[in-house]
Amino acid sequence: MSFSSLGLSPALQKAASAQNYAQATPVQEQAIPAVLKGKDLLGIAKTGSGKTAAYALPMLDLLQTNRAFRNRFVKGLVLVPTRELALQVGEVFLGFSAHMAIKVKTLAVFGGVSINPQMMKLQGTDILVATPGRLLDLVESGAVHLSDVEILVLDEADKMLNQGFEEEMRQILKLLPKKRQNLLFSATLDNKVNAIQETLLVNPVVVEVKEEEKPLEELQITELAYLIATEKKGPFLRYLIKEQKMQQVLVFVSATQRADHLVTKLANNGIKAVALHSGKSQGARTEALALFKKGKVPVLVATDLAARGIDVPVLPHVINYDLPRSSKDYIHRIGRTGRAGETGEAITLVTPEDAHHFKIIQKQTKRVIPTQETEGIDLKGF
Template identity: 40%
Template sequence: MTDNSTDLLTEEIPEPLEARAPVAAESPAFSDFEVKPEIVAALADVGIVRTFAIQEMTLPIALAGNDLIGQARTGTGKTLGFGVPLLNRLTLPGGEAAAPQALVVAPTRELAVQVSGDLAAAGKQLGARVLTIYGGRAYEPQVDALRKGVDVVVGTPGRLLDLAQQGHLVLGNVRILVLDEADEMLDLGFLPDIEKIMKMLPEKRQTMLFSATMPGPIVALARSFLNQPIQIRAEHGASTPRTDHIDQFAYRAHSMDKLELLARVLQAKGRTLTLIFTRTKRTAAKVADDLLSRGFAAAAVHGDLGQGAREQALRAFRSGKVDVLVATDVAARGLDVEGISHVINYQAPEDEMTYVHRIGRTARAGAKGNSITLVDWDDMPRWKLICDKLDLPLHEPVETYSTSPHLYLELNIPAEAKGVLPRAERTRAGLDAEQLEDLGGRAPKSTRPGRGSGGPGGQRSAAPRADRPARNRNRTRTRGGRPVDGAAASEAPSADPAANPAADGAAKPARRRRRRPANSTGPAAE
């Protein structure tokens, strides 16, 4: 694919329909569209009645069975934009051992879980069976669920392709395909897997592609696998992503003072759930451990953690048992948690789109939020480029330390705040209060019995095994195949001095070898 592939968008895809925010005081309700009453009632049960801009523009096209490309900033409700039409077109009940009728492909496990939960909630009264498939879990439960029959499958590309090639996931009945966050799948290198999966699907189907940006390979994918799609943009003039709905702050901070500064920011008045982003897995683990030592209820999510530990941290964050989640960009997309008041970039992002997706975890669904970026001296050139591309007036962050008065004033931090959370404010249950789920996979080496592990911590036990007798560790000195004089007697000493000459000093003295003289030709003297 050449660099000019983005120009092909205008050749194969009609002129995009750009949607402004609804002018009326209230946007249309889901019941105003041709949506099944069961779906409308299920959404009303969770407090969702009216549509957002992307949903308002998507529903008429998707409900009619047309292919489309949806483009909108994060947090605007894209999941229901394709989820409601998907559920509306299912043929239910599907029956036992039924192959899936709809397939949703997501780039990350966290996004797959979030999408699956939204679809299950919206299709609850329909009786739609939604299955989530992703790596890091045992194969057997997923294969058993597929054998029993499902209506909608949501999964990540790697595990979906693996099960499909093994014959467990039957894709011949799929009539609706959704590619969510397609540009993120491109960044993670999933595009070849996506193409293999799409070649296994029936040609006659509805395909919906949702992406925040439209790079060239995504356009080529749309040309190859979508049938006359309509591109929908939820914001007018979406060439530059909007971030003005979030209160943004940037400070030039020294790396040696960042943790002290962060501890004070986390004591700001009105702060609820907080998401902290780092660029590396090691930094995420270090920051989370340091915050725990300072009294904050913190947890980490990064690639070095197992899937069970990652889901444990996310569940604790959603339930409020921890209020600070330190994450790498693996959680930048797909993490939809209500009530995140602050997003803190502990390390500056790599580019402008990473910044947009990071801070998009707050101020979702029309709420208010704050983003704080701590910029190192080395990151200043990158940060200025981000500000240029997003039209942010934050090109020159003020040099700030944990004791700077303007930090307390701008972020509404109490004057008495220090680097440790007071004990009276440590009211969260913490990560240990959330149970670690057994995913059914093979245990790590440090906890598996056998070589190199003895107890829970992986230390070899010194106690002898009960299934075999303890070995006699006494050894007999031999020379020429015969025991050395006194060796056998020393192994089994006798109480009789006559029978044990070694006991009364009668043993022969050890023979000593003498070095042969340099001018000697005979045998060495002993």
């Protein structure tokens, strides 16, 4: 379905087209008309379903004629669980609003960086994208007020609740006006999410986009595993990157220390790489992701938690240097590649110690992943 049939104003239809949004996804088809009508909404949809545009487009449409005329009294509020997601969502809003005649100012704020620049940038902000903790800091300092919020979005509500933001969210909800539009998006509808939606939403439109195994197959991902001795994992990774001339590859590891160590080893062997993990400052994480997205650094080494906010439309390679802890993490990892109609390759390195766990992952994901021996490969010089 095209965006022209969803009820968006010509300005937002043009903005969607300019951002290469050709056809609406299922969640966008159902959510956008409901949001434009002022309905509360419960959206159950996973990462990659297009949910950000599903609320960003109608929010911009509604608020372009009802902007925040009182300085520092925002009209739209989007709560997200991580710094990376805040930046990502903020970029989506900025991308759409750049093509609008009436400018709606959006700002993303999060912890881990100095609060003073964020306080100054809040001047004239209409839509605020924020992590809960930093938002409360800004409210306490008087830098932003929430009493005029007309549209509230809880994005990835399940992650916010599971990561311990429940109390912060309750504090924020108390600061909001009772009369407002509420949009709640979550990948799953567990007990915590169900409890908060029952108290938050009023006669909501329910949009549920179920994903099965098929979408991963549609992403055209080639999966392959290499059986490798533990002590040869490093040299073999460098061999793969150099022999296949990989220009952009996301490498997953199990811990922050592993990420930093691997980056050092790669650099010592002439391969540019950056690490992305929770131990890095926000500035360092933002810079690492930007360098990788722009293609200035070919290898990004990340942990599962930090990778939640990574969204690279065209990513040719993913390598599981360390095996993921769960089958869900495996699916999430390999789903970073093969997107936007492109083909992708997902490689997993399996040591003898990993063999049993790898079998469990295949069984739980109902996948038979081809495996190759590596004993005959000459790794001298790598």
